[in-house]
Amino acid sequence: MPRIKENYPEIKVERQNLNYAKLLLQDYAGAVSELTALTQYFNHQSVIFKNYEEVSQVLSYIGLVETKHLQILGKLINLLGINPKYRIIKDDNKRVWWSPIYVDYEKDIYKIIEANIEGEKAAIKQYKEHLELIKDDYIIAILTRIIMDEQDHIKILTEVYNNLKENKPIKFMESLTNYEEREEGDLVPPNREFTPEELKEYYNGENGRPAYVVIDQIVFDVSNIGSWGGGTHFGIYAGENHTEVFNRHHLGNIQLLKDRVPMVGYLKQ
Numbered sequence: 001m002p003r004i005k006e007n008y009p010e011i012k013v014e015r016q017n018l019n020y021a022k023l024l025l026q027d028y029a030g031a032v033s034e035l036t037a038l039t040q041y042f043n044h045q046s047v048i049f050k051n052y053e054e055v056s057q058v059l060s061y062i063g064l065v066e067t068k069h070l071q072i073l074g075k076l077i078n079l080l081g082i083n084p085k086y087r088i089i090k091d092d093n094k095r096v097w098w099s100p101i102y103v104d105y106e107k108d109i110y111k112i113i114e115a116n117i118e119g120e121k122a123a124i125k126q127y128k129e130h131l132e133l134i135k136d137d138y139i140i141a142i143l144t145r146i147i148m149d150e151q152d153h154i155k156i157l158t159e160v161y162n163n164l165k166e167n168k169p170i171k172f173m174e175s176l177t178n179y180e181e182r183e184e185g186d187l188v189p190p191n192r193e194f195t196p197e198e199l200k201e202y203y204n205g206e207n208g209r210p211a212y213v214v215i216d217q218i219v220f221d222v223s224n225i226g227s228w229g230g231g232t233h234f235g236i237y238a239g240e241n242h243t244e245v246f247n248r249h250h251l252g253n254i255q256l257l258k259d260r261v262p263m264v265g266y267l268k269q
Helices: 018-029 034-048 053-080 109-133 137-165 172-180 196-202 226-231 243-250
Strands: 087-089 095-097 212-215 218-221 263-267
Touching: 018 034, 018 053, 018 087, 018 109, 018 137, 034 053, 034 109, 053 109, 053 137, 109 137, 137 243, 212 243
Parallel strands: none
Antiparallel strands: 087 095, 212 218, 218 263
8 A cells, every 4th residue: 555645735824713723624524524535435445345456445545645634634623723523613603513424325336436536526626615715825735735635536536437437457556656655856857948938838728738837947737737727727827937826825845746747847047
């Protein structure tokens, strides 16, 4: 089983904020939450392990990632001023405790994968809604990092589903192991230079062109990131240097990009 990447932003908050804590409790132990997700993954991998051992291992791995998310959220909630018990706190201060009825108990392999893909999509939607309400840069960086994991899970599950439908072998544990165990020092951009003008004209993501962005003088290819469709991403554009924006929202943790998208060169000085 591959180890879980530890390159998450530092767990800290700007100051205590009970409203933020209540929002994170929904992600922590609400109906759509990390607690629901990890419980569902571990239930499903137990159901299918005999007939679908490789898929079972994939689900177990994703469950471990969700467990990591749960631990991170619990620490944030505590720092924000609320005991991270497994419940949400509504606006009227009513407590609603987490329930196992939130889990989608399936037996069919295809329904299992479909349920978990939908669960990941619901989690991403909820995290993005909370990002609109939270103004703490430390929390924003952590939630953005968690969303990246959930997006990866959708890709993995979708490919597993398609391989099963096409009767192809499932070999994700080998690729996951290789992906997770790469050393940071092993990742070096190709020795190619791009001018700002070249990036803006030919790598802006428009009309089918590749979408490249510059962070800390390194050029990254974000063409396969869905949220960069059409060369735009939450009001910023491909083909440009976005170091300042990235550092503000991700606290300078460039390893997030190195783990996720190809490095294609450097910005020419």
